[in-house]
Structures are given as C-alpha cells and as structure tokens.
Amino acid sequence: MSSKAEEPRPYHHGDLRRGLVAAAERILEREGPNALSLRAVAREAGVSAAAPYHHFKDKDELLAAVAHQGFERLADAMAQASDSVENPYQRINALGVAYVCFARDNRALYHLMYDSSRRENFRAEPRKPDEGPGSVTRKALTTAVGEHADPLQLELRQVAGWCMTHGLAEMEASREFDDLKARLGGDKAFYGAVLAQLMPPGPK
Amino acid sequence: MSSKAEEPRPYHHGDLRRGLVAAAERILEREGPNALSLRAVAREAGVSAAAPYHHFKDKDELLAAVAHQGFERLADAMAQASDSVENPYQRINALGVAYVCFARDNRALYHLMYDSSRRENFRAEPRKPDEGPGSVTRKALTTAVGEHADPLQLELRQVAGWCMTHGLAEMEASREFDDLKARLGGDKAFYGAVLAQLMPPGPK
DNA sequence: CGTGCTATCTAAGCGCTGTACAGATTGGAC
DNA sequence: GTCCAATCTGTACAGCGCTTAGATAGCACG
CATH class of the missing domain: 1.10.10 (Arc Repressor Mutant, subunit A)
Structure with missing residues (x-):
C-alpha cells in the first residue's frame, strides 16, 4: 500500500x-x-x-520513564548551577533557585515527576551515585556548614531546605506572589530571597 | 414500583x-x-x-467543591492547634505541625486540594476573612516577630514558612525519612524539628 | 383544587480512554 | 534457509466525561 x-x-x-x-x-x-x-x-x-x-507494563510505567528523564535533566541543571558558583553559601542558594527555575520552565513535566514519585514503586536512582539532586545539595551543605556541625542538625537542615525548595516550586506559579516578585525585581530574586530565609548567602 | x-x-x-x-x-x-x-x-x-x-459544570467543579471543604477542615484543624498553644513562637511551629498532620491523615484529599488549587479558576475564599490557614499563620507570625520587624522580611518569612510546610506535607510520606523519624521519636517530633529550622520554638 | 412553570432527574448515546488478546511481521541465531 | 522470539497491528471490551431529549415532581398562582 x-x-x-x-x-x-x-x-x-x-x-x-x-x-x-x-x-x-x-x-x-x-x-x-x-x-x-x-x-x-x-x-x-x-x-x-x-x-x-x-x-x-501500563501507562503509569511510561509516565514514570518520562519522569525519570525529567529528574535527570533537573540534576543536570542543578549541577550546572552548582559549578557556576564558588562560595559554598551562595552555592546552596543557587541550587535552590535552579531547582525552582526548572519547575517554572517545565511546569507540566515537574508535576508529572512528582505525581510519579508518589507512587510506591517509583525508584529515582541517579545515573551515578552522588549525582542526584539530593547528593549535590548534601555535598554543598556539608561544605558550607562543614566540620563543626551536629550531624543531626545538618540532616534536618537539609530536609528543611529540600522541603522549602519543593514547596516554593509548587507555589511559585500562584498569582499571590506577583506583587512580591515585582518589588524584589523578578522571579529569580524572589526565589533567592525566600530561600535565603533558611539558606542565607553567607555564614549564619 | x-x-x-x-x-x-x-x-x-x-x-x-x-x-x-x-x-x-x-x-x-x-x-x-x-x-x-x-x-x-x-x-x-x-x-x-x-x-x-x-x-x-463538570467533574473539575465537583472536585473543587470537595477540595474547598477540605480547606475548611484544614483551617479548623489549624485554628484548634493555634488555640492550644500560648507562646507565639511555639504557636507558629504547632500550626505547621497541624498542617502536616492533616496532610498525613488525609493524603488523598490533600493531593486533591492542591491539584484543584492549581487550576486557574480556583478560589479559596475562607468562610470569614482572617480565618483561612494563611491568615492564621500571618497573625501568629506577626505576634511572634512583632513590631521591630522589616515588613518585607516578615512577608518573606511567611512565604518561606508556607513553602516549607507545604513541601514537608508533600514529602512526609517518603520512606526516606523513616530513619530520621525514628531517631527523633515519632512523626510529630520530626515535623517539629524540621519546621524549627525556620521557626524555632523561641526568639531567634 | 387545578394548572402550568421550572428545577431536577433519567435514559440513551457519542467519542474517547486504558487494556487484553490473537495474529501478522520481522531481524537474527543456528 | 529455517525457525524463534521479539515486535507490532487489528479488533474488542468495559468504563469514562459529557450531551441531548424527555420524564417527574415541587411550587407559585389562578
């Protein structure tokens, strides 16, 4: 034919x-x-x-594959952001901003990623160990707060930062913050200022 | 018949x-x-x-109604938590813990609430002004940090807290934190400890 | 008490969906 | 060159959101 x-x-x-x-x-x-x-x-x-x-196996498994690829791209974006900043304090902040920017620029994909990751059988193995988003942040955080830190506090700090970043990524699209964004001079400034509440761009 | x-x-x-x-x-x-x-x-x-x-009008509108009722129940839970704590610093923390507990105890409903609230035509009017979750937290935060605070910083602090709480609510179910939860002695202790990173139970 | 009007509900149906299954097609191993 | 296993198609089924036409019933008005 x-x-x-x-x-x-x-x-x-x-x-x-x-x-x-x-x-x-x-x-x-x-x-x-x-x-x-x-x-x-x-x-x-x-x-x-x-x-x-x-x-x-089914539709969910296809979506999980899409999500998996999304996580890899996110990890890339964060690694790039990490490399572009020397100061370890600023680096943590930059990592968060990169994360939120990824969510902003890939809304649908980002939601899909987190919908997929909620399902119990989801496994988000990074390509190599110490390359996923989590590992990059942990490394940067350890460098920043470093030696003299209670390991429990460090872990809690990391979880808190992780939560805040994810929360910001989810709420970023809300019109409620338009005013605040404008006053601070743009999206990225807004993200940075919010994240700075927990991760200030200098020794605490 | x-x-x-x-x-x-x-x-x-x-x-x-x-x-x-x-x-x-x-x-x-x-x-x-x-x-x-x-x-x-x-x-x-x-x-x-x-x-x-x-x-x-359609299925989404039904789900929005379910979500709306969920937000009212959440606001109730938070109001109750707020009333049960005197110290304004501890109160903010307790509000966050109540929020995350609601999400934990009503997982499916909580996800539905945020899926609905993402749609552009969603309106989450509280029953009376100053009764929604946002208002309760703002009031508590103002009481805690009070007079001598830069209003911009206060607003940013509130947004940051809101993001962290929502993020924690979303990630709470992850098995990744089981270990940390156990070490801290339970879910609520874990929530409190994470939230304390931004909202310590005493003057900063 | 009857007579409409309107809100509410039902029945049937359209085009779409995710998924199962039997059979056609094919590239590669022997 | 033959066969096998992997891959892909065609067809089918039940369930979905939503529309339309018509049945039912509460209610205002005579």
Missing part, C-alpha cells in the same frame, strides 16, 4: 521505547497533561495503540 | 449537591483517587450519571 515514498517506516520501529518517551514529552509540552493519553502518545510516535504495551 | 419499603428515595434528592460532595469524599477515602470517577460518585449517591451536571 505504501509503495510510494510516504515515509516507509519499517514494521519494527527500532527504538520505540525511547521514541514513546520523546513523544510523550512533546505532547506534554505542546498540549498539556490532559492530552497525555497513551493512545495519543502512540499516535505521535506513529504506532498502534497497543504497541506501547511491549515496552511498558 | 418501589412500593415496598426499599429505601423509597424520592425522584428529587433534596440536597444532591451536598450528597455528591459527601459521596466523593467517601470514595476517595475508601478506594483512592483513581476510583474517583464522576459516574462512581453518582452511583455512590444513588443517582444517574447525568444528574451531577445539574449541580456542577
């Missing part, structure tokens, strides 16, 4: 697994989370609606 | 709007968020699948 040169896609896709994840990301960005149906993803990838089931 | 005494529910329900919200909450608690379909809610309330559309 398709003897014409109309994109003679082979019966076997080649790397459909990756293709499906990419298709899902495209739909998410283009049409939002409500349009992200398994059938739509299959259509976008150019395969039948049943094809995904040979690569993913 | 139903001349027997088999629950002769009248053709007109009486207060179906409230009945549907209650039915939705029951399903949410009993079967989780995946089972919360509009049809299931209608079944639970004992009406046809189309009946809800005479009281809610």
Whole structure:
C-alpha cells in the first residue's frame, strides 16, 4: 500500500521505547497533561495503540520513564548551577533557585515527576551515585556548614531546605506572589530571597 | 414500583449537591483517587450519571467543591492547634505541625486540594476573612516577630514558612525519612524539628 | 383544587480512554 | 534457509466525561 515514498517506516520501529518517551514529552509540552493519553502518545510516535504495551507494563510505567528523564535533566541543571558558583553559601542558594527555575520552565513535566514519585514503586536512582539532586545539595551543605556541625542538625537542615525548595516550586506559579516578585525585581530574586530565609548567602 | 419499603428515595434528592460532595469524599477515602470517577460518585449517591451536571459544570467543579471543604477542615484543624498553644513562637511551629498532620491523615484529599488549587479558576475564599490557614499563620507570625520587624522580611518569612510546610506535607510520606523519624521519636517530633529550622520554638 | 412553570432527574448515546488478546511481521541465531 | 522470539497491528471490551431529549415532581398562582 505504501509503495510510494510516504515515509516507509519499517514494521519494527527500532527504538520505540525511547521514541514513546520523546513523544510523550512533546505532547506534554505542546498540549498539556490532559492530552497525555497513551493512545495519543502512540499516535505521535506513529504506532498502534497497543504497541506501547511491549515496552511498558501500563501507562503509569511510561509516565514514570518520562519522569525519570525529567529528574535527570533537573540534576543536570542543578549541577550546572552548582559549578557556576564558588562560595559554598551562595552555592546552596543557587541550587535552590535552579531547582525552582526548572519547575517554572517545565511546569507540566515537574508535576508529572512528582505525581510519579508518589507512587510506591517509583525508584529515582541517579545515573551515578552522588549525582542526584539530593547528593549535590548534601555535598554543598556539608561544605558550607562543614566540620563543626551536629550531624543531626545538618540532616534536618537539609530536609528543611529540600522541603522549602519543593514547596516554593509548587507555589511559585500562584498569582499571590506577583506583587512580591515585582518589588524584589523578578522571579529569580524572589526565589533567592525566600530561600535565603533558611539558606542565607553567607555564614549564619 | 418501589412500593415496598426499599429505601423509597424520592425522584428529587433534596440536597444532591451536598450528597455528591459527601459521596466523593467517601470514595476517595475508601478506594483512592483513581476510583474517583464522576459516574462512581453518582452511583455512590444513588443517582444517574447525568444528574451531577445539574449541580456542577463538570467533574473539575465537583472536585473543587470537595477540595474547598477540605480547606475548611484544614483551617479548623489549624485554628484548634493555634488555640492550644500560648507562646507565639511555639504557636507558629504547632500550626505547621497541624498542617502536616492533616496532610498525613488525609493524603488523598490533600493531593486533591492542591491539584484543584492549581487550576486557574480556583478560589479559596475562607468562610470569614482572617480565618483561612494563611491568615492564621500571618497573625501568629506577626505576634511572634512583632513590631521591630522589616515588613518585607516578615512577608518573606511567611512565604518561606508556607513553602516549607507545604513541601514537608508533600514529602512526609517518603520512606526516606523513616530513619530520621525514628531517631527523633515519632512523626510529630520530626515535623517539629524540621519546621524549627525556620521557626524555632523561641526568639531567634 | 387545578394548572402550568421550572428545577431536577433519567435514559440513551457519542467519542474517547486504558487494556487484553490473537495474529501478522520481522531481524537474527543456528 | 529455517525457525524463534521479539515486535507490532487489528479488533474488542468495559468504563469514562459529557450531551441531548424527555420524564417527574415541587411550587407559585389562578
């Protein structure tokens, strides 16, 4: 039937697994989370609606793969932010700002990531140990507060910072803060100022 | 047909709007968020699948009503926690702990509340002014830090606390903190210790 | 007491969804 | 060159959100 040169896609896709994840990301960005149906993803990838089931147990597992890739990109963004700042105190703050910026610039993906991570069977293994978002922050925090710190307090401080950053990322889109953002001179200044409440840009 | 005494529910329900919200909450608690379909809610309330559309524009509007009721219950819980503590510093901490406990004890409802509040047309008007969760915290915070505070810093501090509390509520369920919880002697102690990083139980 | 009016509810149906299953197609190992 | 296992298609099913047309009933007004 398709003897014409109309994109003679082979019966076997080649790397459909990756293709499906990419298709899902495209739909998410283009049409939002409500349009992200398994059938739509299959259509976008150019395969039948049943094809995904040979690569993913169910829809959730596909979404988990998308989320996983999102976490890798987030880790990259944070690593880059970390490298660009010398001062360990400022570095922690910059890590938080990078995190929130990622959430702002990838809203739908970010929500998907946290919806997926809530499911009990989700595993967010970083590619190499000490490379996930958690590890980067822990390292920076240890460097900043360093030797003379109670390890329990340090751990609590890290959890607190983690919570605050995640909370800020979730609420960032709220109109409620528009006024405050304007007064502080932009989104990033706002993020930094909020995070500075816990992670001041200098020795406490 | 139903001349027997088999629950002769009248053709007109009486207060179906409230009945549907209650039915939705029951399903949410009993079967989780995946089972919360509009049809299931209608079944639970004992009406046809189309009946809800005479009281809610669409499914989202029903869920928003459930969320709204959730926010009222949350505000109640926080008000109660606020009243039970005299010291204004400890009060802020107690408010946060109450918030996180609510999220822990009403996981599905809590997620629904924040999913709903993300939608642009959501309006979370408290029943009376100065009674929503935000107002209670603001009041407590003003009392605690009081007169001699830069109003901008106070606002930032409130936003930061709000973010940290919400973030903690979202991450509380993670197994990652089990160890820390155990070392601190329970969930509430853990919540308090984390929140204390920003809201210490005494003058800073 | 009857007669409408309007709000409320039902029944049927449309297009979509996630998922299961049997069979077609194919690349690679032997 | 043959066969196998992996991959993909076609078809089907039940359930979903939502629409429409019509049945029912409470209520105001004569």
